[in-house]
Amino acid sequence: MFEDIPVDVSPMYEGERIRAANMFVELAGPKSIGAELVQVKEDVEDGKIEVVGPNIDEMKEGKIYPFGILVEIKGEKLEKELEGVIERKMHELCNYVKGFMHLNQRDQIWCRISKETKEAGFKLEDLGKALSALYKEEFPIIESMSIRILTEKSEVESFIETARSQYEQRDARSRELSEEDVDVFYGCVMCQSFAPTHVCVVTPDRTALCGAINWFDCRAAAKMDPDGPIFEIEKGAVIDDVKGEYENVNAAVAEKSQGTFDRVYLHSVFGHPHTSCGCFEAVAFYIPELDGIGIVDRDFKGETPLGIPFSAMAGQCSGGKQIEGFAGLSLEYMRSPKFLQADGGYERIIWLPKDIKSSLEGFIPEDLMDKIPTDEDANSIKEIRKFLQDAEHPIMERLKETESDKAESPEIEEEGEEMEKVGMEGVPVAPVAQVPELTVPTSGGVRIIFKNAKIYAEKVIIKKK
Numbered sequence: 001m002f003e004d005i006p007v008d009v010s011p012m013y014e015g016e017r018i019r020a021a022n023m024f025v026e027l028a029g030p031k032s033i034g035a036e037l038v039q040v041k042e043d044v045e046d047g048k049i050e051v052v053g054p055n056i057d058e059m060k061e062g063k064i065y066p067f068g069i070l071v072e073i074k075g076e077k078l079e080k081e082l083e084g085v086i087e088r089k090m091h092e093l094c095n096y097v098k099g100f101m102h103l104n105q106r107d108q109i110w111c112r113i114s115k116e117t118k119e120a121g122f123k124l125e126d127l128g129k130a131l132s133a134l135y136k137e138e139f140p141i142i143e144s145m146s147i148r149i150l151t152e153k154s155e156v157e158s159f160i161e162t163a164r165s166q167y168e169q170r171d172a173r174s175r176e177l178s179e180e181d182v183d184v185f186y187g188c189v190m191c192q193s194f195a196p197t198h199v200c201v202v203t204p205d206r207t208a209l210c211g212a213i214n215w216f217d218c219r220a221a222a223k224m225d226p227d228g229p230i231f232e233i234e235k236g237a238v239i240d241d242v243k244g245e246y247e248n249v250n251a252a253v254a255e256k257s258q259g260t261f262d263r264v265y266l267h268s269v270f271g272h273p274h275t276s277c278g279c280f281e282a283v284a285f286y287i288p289e290l291d292g293i294g295i296v297d298r299d300f301k302g303e304t305p306l307g308i309p310f311s312a313m314a315g316q317c318s319g320g321k322q323i324e325g326f327a328g329l330s331l332e333y334m335r336s337p338k339f340l341q342a343d344g345g346y347e348r349i350i351w352l353p354k355d356i357k358s359s360l361e362g363f364i365p366e367d368l369m370d371k372i373p374t375d376e377d378a379n380s381i382k383e384i385r386k387f388l389q390d391a392e393h394p395i396m397e398r399l400k401e402t403e404s405d406k407a408e409s410p411e412i413e414e415e416g417e418e419m420e421k422v423g424m425e426g427v428p429v430a431p432v433a434q435v436p437e438l439t440v441p442t443s444g445g446v447r448i449i450f451k452n453a454k455i456y457a458e459k460v461i462i463k464k465k
Contacts, residue, residue, distance in 0.1 A: 280328030
């Protein structure tokens with residue numbers, strides 16, 4: 001099937017990582033632009049593969065290039081609803097090509113080509129040939145397919161505008177339903193090659209973490225391939241409709257995560273938050289000093305109020321882990337009326353990048369729009385607190401209520417040696433934790449767990465004797 005492609009094409013290469021030292025070029029990614037799009041069309045020239053812009057042999061080693069992939073498909077049984085699912089499959093199929101790494105989705109793709117693959121004579125037409133053959137094998141209902149690969153900046157820029165328009169049309173349709181309107185949710189394990197214990201639960205109110213698959217997409221995919229990576233979950237008994245906990249969802253997560261997790265809250269970052277893969281568009285993270293929640297997306301290049309960038313935060317909670325106080329999510333989920341409803345929704349959000357905030361105009365309650373600071377307003381805990389006070393953010397009332405009933409300092413039980421001195425000085429007295437259970441990861445094999453605690457701190461010092 002792949003005799004005319006100069007490198008191997010096989011599922012065995014899925015999950016391959018191409019590090020900078022072994023990279024010939026990078027395509028799209030955080031330092032450039034790119035997108036991928038699948039569209040069902042009435043007229044498709046089967047087998048057509050077109051490259052617009054520099055090909056691999058015309059690129060310079062170590063450079064970064066814009067990148068776009070447009071796949072047009074035709075088939076009697078193809079439905080418009082399948083576009084998102086077939087498009088999401090591109091992540092998996094591209095990674096079958098030895099020496100070609102594909103990460104993320106939609107307009108956030110990030111690809112690399114290895115030096116070895118370039119030396120083998122691999123060109124972008126070969127990527128098109130591999131995708132065409134793999135797609136038709138994976139989806140027999142595809143009768144005709146053409147692929148257009150773009151590396152010319154102006155062409156990619158124009159393509160991204162078209163792609164984003166299509167993404168928005170898909171997302172808007174998913175907002176027509178809520179969880180109460182349906183009897184079936186969906187699970188997706190497409191990312192388990194990178195995150196073995198991750199199970200993505202998709203409901204009308206909660207799109208997949210990647211942002212590329214909504215409830216309608218899943219319905220079409222499960223109908224087309226009942227034994228595929230997207231499967232039905234009967235909603236069943238509701239355990240907690242605010243947190244978003246369902247008996248059958250818990251059972252499905254337990255089964256598909258190989259028993260690693262058996263509970264999940266769909267609408268909270270506390271207790272049992274949704275597992276995170278690595279393809280998520282953004283991360284919600286707890287800011288204990290202010291008892292609020294921040295949001296950061298992968299396009300944000302600076303540091304968060306926790307003092308770390310998106311990449312470090314993503315590394316902590318990705319890979320299929322369930323980390324309390326952190327949750328990967330899609331940007332579309334932030335438009336849902338159930339967005340983190342168990343935690344207070346937007347009344348609990350106290351920081352996010354300006355670009356995200358601007359994109360959510362009309363979804364953030366009008367009375368809160370000017371009360372949530374962005375990276376242009378505040379970045380340190382002190383700056384955020386002042387902004388929240390001046391703007392009269394609802395979180396300040398929450399803090400006042402807890403401050404008026406200060407708990408005694410919690411007793412710290414130590415095991416083994418104490419750690420080296422770490423200080424946090426100059427931080428105003430405030431309740432820095434108010435959660436049922438919060439695990440604080442540390443080094444040296446020590447784990448600190450706070451249960452049902454309200455903690456007030458002016459200074460924290462941990463010493464090693």
